[in-house]
Amino acid sequence: MTLPLLQLDGGPYDQGRRHGAALRGPIAHNLAVYFRRFAEEAGLPRAEVLARAARYARAIEAGNPAYFAGMRGIADGGGFDLGEIVALNVRYEILYYQFGVLATGGVDGCTAFAVLPAASADGHLLLGENWD
Numbered sequence: 001m002t003l004p005l006l007q008l009d010g011g012p013y014d015q016g017r018r019h020g021a022a023l024r025g026p027i028a029h030n031l032a033v034y035f036r037r038f039a040e041e042a043g044l045p046r047a048e049v050l051a052r053a054a055r056y057a058r059a060i061e062a063g064n065p066a067y068f069a070g071m072r073g074i075a076d077g078g079g080f081d082l083g084e085i086v087a088l089n090v091r092y093e094i095l096y097y098q099f100g101v102l103a104t105g106g107v108d109g110c111t112a113f114a115v116l117p118a119a120s121a122d123g124h125l126l127l128g129e130n131w132d
């Protein structure tokens with residue numbers, strides 16, 4: 001499988017909108033996977049997940065408006081409900097943190113990295129993440 005590479009310009013909303021449009025299929029698949037996990041692993045029906053995501057959305061919007069604008073752009077560009085996109089972005093908090101799994105030595109998280117433009121060969125910001 002080849003990972004998609006998107007080059008996005010503009011502000012957070014516009015970048016998100018293009019991201020959502022370009023990756024509509026994979027995003028829809030990810031939504032299906034995580035809403036199934038919410039139900040099976042945490043016993044949370046869709047409506048409850050969306051209600052919890054709405055609470056996180058308010059905190060994200062207040063604390064990081066650019067991040068929130070990017071999520072709104074992904075939702076609009078892909079034709080998704082904003083709450084669904086927020087739920088994907090806070091999936092770890094919904095599935096693990098609130099149940100204290102980390103405190104008991106359970107599941108850990110992902111690793112992310114960034115290479116700043118000044119350090120990259122082509123002068124671009126490079127980001128990557130994996131699930132540990």
